[in-house]
Amino acid sequence: MSSKFIGETIVCVRWRPPANTVLGTTDQCLTVSHSSTAQSVCLWECSKEKIKRVAVSCLSDKPSSLGMVNHKTFVVGYEDSSDSVLQVWAIGPSNQLTTLTELKTPNRKTTQISTSEKLVASVGEEGHLQVHTVQGGRPVYAAKAGMCLNACTQYLGHSVLVGSSAGQLHCYDTRSKDPKPTSTMSSDLVSILGIAVHSTQPTIVANSRSDGSILIWDLRSGSFPLATFAGHASAIWEVQFESEKSDNLYTASQDGQLLLWNGAALSGVGGLLGGGGKVSPWLTPEISHQKMDVYNLLGSDNKLSVNSFDVSKSGRVVCGGERQTLFCEKSRDVMIRDVMCR
Amino acid sequence: RKSRVDIRLPYKQWYQRRVRGAVNKYIIFEGHSVFSEIQLSSGNDIQSHSHAYRSLLRAAIQEFGDENEDDKKIVALYELVWSFCEVLFVEHLPGGCVLPYLLELMRWHFPQPMNMLSEVLSVEEPMDHPDFWRCIISLLLQGHIKESIAMVRVTPDGDELVSLLEQMPLLENFSGHSLSEFKISWSMWQDKCKQVLETTHFVMDESSDILEIMCGKLECFVKHKDLCQTWYHLLTSHLLYTNPTVSVMSLHHAATEMVPVYRDHMTPLDEILLSAMEFDAHQVLTLCISQFQNSWWLAAHLADVLHHAKQLDCTELQYGCSLREYVLLHYASDLIFSDEFWSLGVDYFIECKQMGKGYLELAIPRIPLDSEKKATRVYNACQKHGLMDLAASVGKVMAAKARQSGNLGLSLIWSLQAKDLLSVTSISEEILDSYIETGGFSNLEFLDQLGSNKLLSNRLLFLGKYREFHNLIKMGEYRSAADLLVSLVESNMGPPRFQITLLLDSLPLINGGLCGDKVVMTSGQTHALMKALEDMQIKKLLKESDTQKVETIRLALVTNLASSFLDEPW
Numbered sequence: 068m069s070s071k072f073i074g075e076t077i078v079c080v081r082w083r084p085p086a087n088t089v090l091g092t093t094d095q096c097l098t099v100s101h102s103s104t105a106q107s108v109c110l111w112e113c114s115k116e117k118i119k120r121v122a123v124s125c126l127s128d129k130p131s132s133l134g135m136v137n138h139k140t141f142v143v144g145y146e147d148s149s150d151s152v153l154q155v156w157a158i159g160p161s162n163q164l165t166t167l168t169e170l171k172t173p174n175r176k177t178t179q180i181s182t183s184e185k186l187v188a189s190v191g192e193e194g195h196l197q198v199h200t201v202q203g204g205r206p207v208y209a210a211k212a213g214m215c216l217n218a219c220t221q222y223l224g225h226s227v228l229v230g231s232s233a234g235q236l237h238c239y240d241t242r243s244k245d246p247k248p249t250s251t252m253s254s255d256l257v258s259i260l261g262i263a264v265h266s267t268q269p270t271i272v273a274n275s276r277s278d279g280s281i282l283i284w285d286l287r288s289g290s291f292p293l294a295t296f297a298g299h300a301s302a303i304w305e306v307q308f309e310s311e312k313s314d315n316l317y318t319a320s321q322d323g324q325l326l327l328w329n330g331a332a333l334s335g336v337g338g339l340l341g342g343g344g345k346v347s348p349w350l351t352p353e354i355s356h357q358k359m360d361v362y363n364l365l366g367s368d369n370k371l372s373v374n375s376f377d378v379s380k381s382g383r384v385v386c387g388g389e390r391q392t393l394f395c396e397k398s399r400d401v402m403i404r405d406v407m408c409r
Numbered sequence: 410r411k412s413r414v415d416i417r418l419p420y421k422q423w424y425q426r427r428v429r430g431a432v433n434k435y436i437i438f439e440g441h442s443v444f445s446e447i448q449l450s451s452g453n454d455i456q457s458h459s460h461a462y463r464s465l466l467r468a469a470i471q472e473f474g475d476e477n478e479d480d481k482k483i484v485a486l487y488e489l490v491w492s493f494c495e496v497l498f499v500e501h502l503p504g505g506c507v508l509p510y511l512l513e514l515m516r517w518h519f520p521q522p523m524n525m526l527s528e529v530l531s532v533e534e535p536m537d538h539p540d541f542w543r544c545i546i547s548l549l550l551q552g553h554i555k556e557s558i559a560m561v562r563v564t565p566d567g568d569e570l571v572s573l574l575e576q577m578p579l580l581e582n583f584s585g586h587s588l589s590e591f592k593i594s595w596s597m598w599q600d601k602c603k604q605v606l607e608t609t610h611f612v613m614d615e616s617s618d619i620l621e622i623m624c625g626k627l628e629c630f631v632k633h634k635d636l637c638q639t640w641y642h643l644l645t646s647h648l649l650y651t652n653p654t655v656s657v658m659s660l661h662h663a664a665t666e667m668v669p670v671y672r673d674h675m676t677p678l679d680e681i682l683l684s685a686m687e688f689d690a691h692q693v694l695t696l697c698i699s700q701f702q703n704s705w706w707l708a709a710h711l712a713d714v715l716h717h718a719k720q721l722d723c724t725e726l727q728y729g730c731s732l733r734e735y736v737l738l739h740y741a742s743d744l745i746f747s748d749e750f751w752s753l754g755v756d757y758f759i760e761c762k763q764m765g766k767g768y769l770e771l772a773i774p775r776i777p778l779d780s781e782k783k784a785t786r787v788y789n790a791c792q793k794h795g796l797m798d799l800a801a802s803v804g805k806v807m808a809a810k811a812r813q814s815g816n817l818g819l820s821l822i823w824s825l826q827a828k829d830l831l832s833v834t835s836i837s838e839e840i841l842d843s844y845i846e847t848g849g850f851s852n853l854e855f856l857d858q859l860g861s862n863k864l865l866s867n868r869l870l871f872l873g874k875y876r877e878f879h880n881l882i883k884m885g886e887y888r889s890a891a892d893l894l895v896s897l898v899e900s901n902m903g904p905p906r907f908q909i910t911l912l913l914d915s916l917p918l919i920n921g922g923l924c925g926d927k928v929v930m931t932s933g934q935t936h937a938l939m940k941a942l943e944d945m946q947i948k949k950l951l952k953e954s955d956t957q958k959v960e961t962i963r964l965a966l967v968t969n970l971a972s973s974f975l976d977e978p979w
Contacts, residue, residue: 072438072472074431076749103748104428131780146780176780192781194816194852213852214818215781215811232781232822233855253858256822258785277785301789321789370445371438371752372786389752390438 068365068394071118075100075107077387079133079375083110083158086138095121096377096385098393099130099143106130108143110162113385113395124156124164132189134182136201140167142187144177151175153189155201168203173211181221186241188227190216196229198241208241210248220262223269230259230274236284252289254282261306266313271349275303275318283349293350299324301372309378314347317384319373325386327362365394432473432480433704436487437744439465440710441753448760452717459495459714466491467517486678487707489518493641493685494693494711497657498720504588505656509580511645512552519642522547526556536563542615547636549622550646554579566616569609573602573623580653592654599624599650625650631670639674640667641682661686690720694732709740709757730763737761738768745772752790759794766796773799778806788826801827808832817843818853825862837868838904841875845910850876871902882917887929891918895934898941905950912942912962919969932973939966 080098085091099108106129110122131146136155143154152169159165174191181188186207188198192215198208208227218230222238226249229237234257237248258277265271274282274292279299282292299320309315314330330348348359364384365373376386385395429437443461450458466488470481496502496510516523525544529535538544541560548557554574561570578598583591602623611617621629630637630647637643644667648655655663664686668679677700684692694715697708712733715721723731730738738761745754745768754772758765773791778784784807791800804827811820817840824832844850856876863873874897881890897903898911915938917923918930930938942962945951951959 072431072435074434131782178780178782211852213816214822214855215816217781231855232819234858235855251854253855255860256825256855256858256862258822260785277789301793302785321786322793368442368446370442370756389749391434391749392438 069113069115069117069397070392070394071111072392073098073100073109073120073387074391075102075105076389076391077374077393078130080377080385080387080393081133081135081141082377082379082383082385084135084138088138092381093379096393096395097133097135097141098387099126099133100387100391101126101129102391108133108156108164110158110164111393115397118393118395122158122162122164131177132180134180134187136182136187137184140201142170142180142182142201144180144189144191147176149175153177153180153187153199155187155203170197170199170203170206172197173209178215178217179219181219181227183221183224186221188219188221188241190219190229192216194231196227196239198227208239210239210246212237212248215258217258217260218262218274220264222264228262228264228272230262232258234259234276236262236272236274238286250286250289252284252286252292254292254295260302260304261318263306263308263316265308265347265349266310268313268347268350271308271347273306273308273316273349275306277302279303279320279322281306281316281318285350298326304372304374305376307376307378309382310380311382314349315382316349317376317378319376319386319388321372323365323369323371323373323388325364325373325376325384327364327384329360329362332360364396430477430480432469432477432484433706434749435469435473436465436484436706437750437753439469440706441756444710444713444760445756447713447717455714455717456499456501459491459499459718462710462714463488463491463495483701483704485518487701489514490678490681490685490693490697490707491711493682494715497660497685497688498690498715499718502657504654506580506588506654507657507660508645508648508653508655511641512649515642515645516551516553519551519638522551522553526553526560529560535560542618543633543636545615545619546622546633549619550630550633550636550642550649552579552646552649561619564616565612569605569611570616570619573598573605573620576601577623588654595653623650627666634670640664640671640679643667643670688720690715691722691732694721694736698736705736705740705743708736712736730761734761734763734765738764741765742768742772746775748777751776752786755790755794769796770799774802774806778803778810781807801829803827805829805832808836812836818855822855825859825865828865830866833866834868837866837872840872841868841904841907845907867902868904871897871900875903878914882923887918887923887927891915891930891934894918895930895937899937908941908945908950909955909958912938913958916962916965919965928969928972928976930969930973932970932977935966935970935973939963939970942966 077098077100080096082093083095083097085093094113096111096113097108106126108124108126109120112119112121128148129146130143132144134142136142139158141156143156151172151174153172154169155167157165157167170187172189173195174193176192177189178191185200186198187201190196194212194214194216196210196212196216197206199206212229212231215232216229217232220228222228225240225242227239227241229239234254236252236259238250240249259274260277261275263273270286272284272286279297279301281296281298283294284292298318299322301321303318303320305319307317312331316328316330319325369390371389373386374388376384378384383396387393443458447458466484469484473481492514496507525540525547529538529541529544532538535541545557545560554577558571558574561567576598578591578594602620606620606624618629627647630643634643637646644664648663664683681693681696681700684696694708694712697711701707712721716733721733726732726735728735737757741754741757744750758769776787778787784803788800788803791803804823808820808823808827811823817836821836824836856873859873863870874893878890878893881893894911894915
């Protein structure tokens with residue numbers, strides 16, 4: 068992994084979507100970060116050899132989350148925003164970062180944002196879910212869960228999955244007017260910190276939790292999780308399924324590890340067509356993670372929390388956290404040779 | 410606990426918002442990484458960890474730009490102190506020869522000779538460059554023999570000097586042979602140089618200067634002291650031409666001759682280096698603490714390395730702990746009050762076996778818990794190190810915060826995590842009270858998932874079972890609901906004021922209620938409920954406003970009793 072010490076604690080990092088979404092690749096990523104004196108949003112160029120900063124802009128408050136809408140627009144949520152807003156930013160043609168508009172939310176303390184091309188969903192500690200369109204204006208959908216919400220993910224274009232501190236996974240339909248969830252999946256009282264939806268089989272959902280465990284749900288049979296297994300020694304902040312080799316699961320945790328759960332090797336699923344392979348290993352109840360290889364992408368010398376990461380379409384990983392360093396995989400093939408098996 | 414020890418946290422640092430530059434932050438993080446590795450490997454292979462510290466210091470100097478010049482200068486001093494301490498205390502030198510190490514150190518810290526060389530060579534006629542002779546001398550002083558040969562070749566006396574220089578035995582070329590062989594060939598070479606000095610007459614005065622240096626004549630070295638700049642450079646250069654196989658033990662003696670040369674330019678740093686040469690680890694650390702006042706970084710990490718290299722004795726200071734722990738405690742106190750470094754501070758405190766926990770008990774409750782995520786972080790950090798009481802205290806603070814903002818559910822969850830029975834009981838009662846007022850549980854479905862947490866408090870268990878009762882009614886399981894209700898009434902687990910609500914809840918189960926004509930409650934159960942009602946009247950638990958309710962309940966129970974008699978077999 069190539070690394071760059073940036074001097075600020077990285078709160079959230081996301082790859083910048085390429086201008087051409089079908090064929091393009093991306094080399095740039097955005098971070099929101101803060102130190103004891105300042106907070107900023109930066110655009111980085113991650114080439115094979117090194118990481119270089121391309122643009123930087125100051126933020127008014129401590130950021131808590133970041134979501135990329137498209138190649139030119141992104142949204143920043145704040146840890147304690149005095150105006151209770153999310154800010155929508157634009158990336159100009161010469162990479163300048165400027166604010167566009169603000170989205171009003173009932174949450175003063177936003178915990179996570181989930182963005183897609185059209186919608187911005189945000190959740191916060193006060194327990195509100197709010198869905199806006201990127202242009203702003205009145206919210207498209209609003210609901211109150213009454214419990215601190217830590218994670219949200221957009222799903223199938225019109226639904227939002229939301230995770231709470233009480234260990235409940237709620238599913239809301241943004242097209243309806245009903246502020247109640249369409250379904251709720253409960254497990255024991257462990258706070259859900261991250262949600263990931265399998266990219267080719269969207270009924271498979273992974274939850275990462277504050278005690279370091281991972282839950283796999285099949286949304287079709289929602290009363291019990293398919294599997295619960297101990298992933299890390301400490302809270303897992305973010306979890307993601309890879310978009311191409313969709314059986315690969317990544318988790319980033321407070322114990323300083325960024326783990327790759329190599330499910331793709333078991334199922335042989337990959338590529339655009341995907342079919343003809345075996346069943347996704349995440350669906351089998353005994354969870355073949357016991358036969359699954361787990362790689363620690365950051366090496367064992369990192370002990371400080373990895374707060375955020377992102378996996379690009381080509382499978383390249385960028386991450387950062389308390390160590391105030393941005394790590395980026397040099398390239399996909401190098402990664403497989405470099406990692407250590409757990 | 411020792412009574413004579415008074416743990417005082419440096420509270421003033423709590424208010425000082427220290428702004429640290431990028432270089433300092435870098436060495437703090439990287440230093441923590443190496444420190445953790447050392448503790449994990451319990452001090453094995455301390456040499457490679459010491460090298461890791463040096464390379465991180467060098468990387469810090471090289472990677473950061475010009476705006477950090479002051480910080481970089483200080484880090485360069487750290488590197489110098491560290492290198493000396495490493496070679497004297499930690500490093501296993503091949504053959505015991507310290508000179509190659511010192512030469513490399515001087516070349517890294519004083520790059521001027523090589524810079525001068527490239528300057529001089531860039532002009533057409535190097536010999537005309539004003540710095541030409543100075544350049545040759547400075548190259549020689551740093552042991553760059555090949556480069557100096559190339560320069561000397563173009564001088565009028567070049568041939569003589571070049572032949573001598575080419576014959577100079579160098580340690581790096583002698584790896585296969587024994588040290589005594591090297592010593593012999595080296596003294597033979599120097600005798601030859603001295604002979605040439607006596608007999609030959611040189612065209613240029615500077616050439617005899619060069620030869621005097623090669624013969625190790627101290628006066629000539631002193632003449633060029635400005636090229637060495639410091640006594641340790643002079644020491645290294647002089648040793649190169651007087652005693653290249655010098656061992657670590659003899660360094661101090663040699664140093665005492667060099668120090669007076671630079672008497673006017675002594676800095677506090679020099680005392681540190683001299684104490685190191687005397688192998689006085691204790692003094693080295695004491696001086697580091699006093700000289701680098703703003704930062705305990707050097708003292709803390711150096712003390713740890715010296716401790717693991719068994720060079721620092723573990724006697725207790727009057728403070729109540731060993732010197733290593735003393736410095737670590739102060740370094741960690743620096744870190745724990747900072748938003749960015751508190752987790753590092755915790756790791757350092759944990760390594761202070763005697764007093765670390767005491768400090769942590771004072772410091773962790775002062776970490777501001779700005780958000781749920783931060784609280785989770787602190788809670789998990791406490792759990793990781795086994796500080797269960799502190800973790801519970803974090804839970805209690807967050808529970809109180811949530812309760813203040815009206816979020817009873819979140820408050821309950823934090824109280825359960827903190828295993829705070831009083832709080833759990835009190836929140837359960839508040840939830841029950843709000844049920845009495847609003848008639849519903851808003852957003853508290855997670856109460857169905859309590860699991861074994863229910864057993865923590867009677868009230869919580871009651872709350873859980875009460876919700877179960879409601880769920881049973883929703884699902885239409887009236888018989889089981891009735892059984893549960895009667896057991897709840899009889900157990901008196903709920904708050905006394907809730908009994909009347911429970912009895913009111915029996916109304917839907919009575920003949921004519923939800924279950925239509927079927928009789929759900931047996932006569933025994935009805936009797937139990939009636940008795941409970943009587944008990945409440947005897948104990949004067951009923952209020953004036955409740956009389957209507959009591960009438961309704963009594964009527965319903967009696968009706969049910971009648972129906973149940975008809976229904977039950979004799």
